[in-house]
Structures are given as C-alpha cells and as structure tokens.
Amino acid sequence: MQAATESPETAPDSRAAAKRLAASAALLLILIGGFEPFYLRVFRIDRAKEEASFAAMPYRKMTGLQDFLKGVDAHTPPGARIAIWCPFRQWEGGYAYAYYRASYLLPGKQVVPLLARNEDHLQLANLAHADYLASFDDEIEAPGFDDNWRDPYGILLKKR
C-alpha cells in the first residue's frame, strides 16, 4: 500500500530534507506526547506496599466501610434486600460512595437506597422494600427493625 499521492522522492533534495525533518519532528512529538513515564517508574515501586495501598484506595474516604459491608454480607442470606443508611444526605456528597460500594460488596443481594438518586432528599418509603437495614457510622433505631449484628463501624438491623 505505497500509493502516495504526493511524491516526496521526486521533490528537490532540500525540500525533501526539510519535509523529512518535519516528519521526524512530528513523530517525535507524538512519541513524547503519548509517553507515560509511570510505566517506567512502576519498576521501582514497592509492589507489596502499592498493592495494599491500591486495595484500600476505593474505600479510603470511609474508614471501616469495607469491613462493615463484609460483615453485613456474612450476616445476611443470599437474596436479602438491604437498605443502606449512612450519615450523608447528598447523593454525590457521600451517600453514593457508600451505596455503590455496598452493591459491589454484597453480590447476590439487593441494596436499597434511602436517598432519592441524584436528588438529595430522603426516601424512607424504600424501607418497605428492605429486609435489613445496614447503618454505617450512625447509631440508629428504626421502627419495625431489630438489632441483628454490629461491629465498631456500624449496625445491621433486621425487619421483624
């Protein structure tokens, strides 16, 4: 596939040399601009330390959330419907952070939001769709729910 519409080979030598130089510069710019230095720096990192750091990173904004949700998973049956409560009243201001992670860490169970998605107001009527209420970082009582399990980070209530 060499059918060039221009023919640099037939251009005068000086012009061809200038174009060759410009083309080399363009290639160099693409190379430099596309280059990602971290793919070289990564050889010098402490892998065990970085692995631990990366593993904790998705949960670092809410200390204990991961452990609490793992506990909730262990104390609820498959198919359980679990409402998520945490001390944040804005969807993008903290609630979604806990809600999305709950969904990921509770496979085979349906998490139920108690905040209207993207609307920042409580939707406690959703409790009717839940068998459990998992409250992270907030000691709560809910009518119709009894204590089921707790850890230092939160409490799991079960519908009567």
Added chain:
Amino acid sequence: MGAALLTIAICIGAGWPLSMLLDRDARLPLRVATSFLLGSALGAAVLFLLSIVEIRWSRGALLAGVLLVTAIAIAAVLRREPHERVRDERRFSPNWKWCLSAAIDLMTGVLTAGFALFATVGSIEYDFIAVWGVKAKEFWYAGGIDWRFLENPFNEFAHVDYPILLPLIFDVQTLIRGSWDALWLGVLHVAFGVAALLAVRAFIKDETESPLIVAAGTLALACVAFSPWVGLAEGPLIASGTVGLLYVRRGVLTSNSADVLRGALFLGMAGSFKNEGFALIFAAAAGLLLTAPRFLSRLWPAVAIVAPWFLFRRLHHLQTDLTTGPILARAAGRLAHLQPMFSALAAYSAGERVFWLGIGLALVLAFRRAVTRERFLLVTLLVQVCFFIAAYIVTPHDVIWHVQWSWERIVKQITLPLGFAAIALLVPYLGSRDR
C-alpha cells in the same frame, strides 16, 4: 495469576482458527491480536447463549461451548483449499538500522512490561466498582445474566443499559478461576492493550518496508494503546475499535470488500463493549459514505452483532440515562448556552498537548494525502467526536461534571486510530531512503 494467564491462553487458542477463517493472510502480530479478541468474544458469547437458554454457568459448560465452536472452526480451516502465503523473501542482514529497530522494540517491550505491572497492582477504578465489576460479580454470583438485577430501578446507577460484553469476559476468567478476584482481572486489561498494539504494528507494516519506521511507530503509539483505566471498557473498546477501523480503512484503500467485512466484525465487538462503540459503527458508516459508499452495506456484521443486546435491552426496559426526561427541552437549553460546555471541554484534559501538536503537524505536512488517503479514518473520527459532543448536549447530568469525569477517557478511545493515521501520513517522508 495462573488462572488469568490460562484464560488469555484459552482465548488466543480458541480464537486462532476463527482468526484464520477471517483473514488467512494476517501477519503474526495481527493474528495473535485478532485471535485474542475473537477468543474472548467467543467465551462471552457462550455465556450469553447459556443465559438465554437458561443453563446455569459453569466452567464445564463454558469450555464445552468454546471447544465446540473451536472444533468447527478448525474443521472449516482444514477443509479450505491450500493457500500459498506471500513470503517475505528479503534476507535477514543485520545492519545498524536493524540493530536500532531491535533496540526500539526492546523499549516498547519494557513499556509493555511496565503497563502490565501497573495494571495488575490492583488500581480499582470507581467505574469498575459502580458499573463493570458490579455487573460481572452479580452475573457470576447468579450463574448467568441477572436480568432482575438489571431491571431493578435501584440499580440504575450501574448503567444497566450498557452492553455487557466486558462483564461477560470478566466472568469467563472468573469461571475458569472458580472465584472472584478483581486484582487479576487486570491481566485481561493488559491483553487488550497488547492486542491493540500488535494490531497497529501489523497495519503500520502494511505501510512501509522499513523496520525502523515500524518499530518507531509502534513505540510512539505504545502508551496510546494502553488505557490507564484498568477494569473499564475503554481498553477493550480501543483494541476492537481500532482493529475494526484499520481493517475497514485497508478495505477502502485496496477496494477489498472482505477487509470491510472483517472490520465490521470488530466494530460490532466495539459496539458490544460500550455505547460509544455502538456510535463508532455509525461514525464508520459516515466515513464510508464520504469515501467508498459502495461498501456501506458491508458493515452489516457490526449491526448483526450489536442487535441482540439492543433487543434484550428493549425487552427488559433498560433505559439509557442520556435519553431520560425531557431530552428535546434539555438539548434546546444546552444549544442556547454552549459556552459552559465548550469551556469545560477546553479546561479538562484531552491528553498531552505535545501529542496533539504532533498529530497537527502530520496533518499539515501531508494535508493532501490526509484528504485523499486517510479520509475514511479522519471523517469517522470527526463524526465520533460529534457524537461525544451530542451526548454532552443531551446529558441529564450537570454538563461540566459530565465533561470533567469523561472527556479525557472518551477522547482516549480515538487517539490510537488517529495516531495511526498520523504515522501513515508521515511514512512517505520518513521512509523515502529506507526502501
């Protein structure tokens, strides 16, 4: 890691005969790349079909389905008439150019190894937890596509309308391993990056006989081919979309309708990874319309591949967030005040400026060649950018927030084919003394 590497090996092995059926003349790097892409898609297709016929997923059922298709493909390859491949008759003669190109290839190898280390260190992205990983994990737990999970309005956050090829490929590895392990799903991410790079290298080799330019072009595009968003669909979309576009481009340039068909297959795969991949099919159709409209109908495999998901999406009422609410009023409002959107597009990174400077210089330097020879790729990518902007115009989210969290990522989807086009434009100027 063993299960991850075994999954890659199974994908390449299962895809190899399919790749031979598809393109018997493919160079080895392209063969490996397309084998992996086809093999991974085959595994996912088996899981999709098992779900449709309501057979619970298991490692045995997955491997049986993959083996069956592979055996049929091998039989079809063997039944074909013997085909004499055009051999490269040049004799190997080490010289300084060969040594330099080998050194450049070594640097590409080092970068690839660095990318592999980065992708397997466990950097879990927000969207992996909220979109791609959560669906794969739910499906694996349910032993099939969990339509109830997708249909539940409480799970709309997971973009339940997105095509599910990537979660299914994650589940292929999870079934082979026997348990969920997000860390080593990164190996699949590496494989897609390497597939993209191998394919681009093979297509650059179509443009020039100079090993030096092939090596330098591959190195220049290495980090462009590697998506830094581990576990998201960008990497697989870049790989399949680029292979698809470059096949179609070759078909247009050589008037080979078979290449357009091959490209359409991979574009269909891209459309099964993400909605932007689906848009890429229409962008490619626009590109063909303005360059080789006679090949337009040859895109049918792309449409055929994405159609089942759209059918099931409709059956299960899985709505895309972009079209929720009063879409026309929203679009009219945004069109009347475009400034915030364009300010956001300018403010948030679309990659390194130096890279774009290089692309711009290549386009200026070979402007006429760009218009005549690279028109298909350039029109396609331009239309795709228009689709990106159209999505921002209709988005129900705050447009600045939407641009901030997606612009760099979606631009990355098109930089590899664009980078390839730039290098293809530069080849006659770089290589005149190498031939």
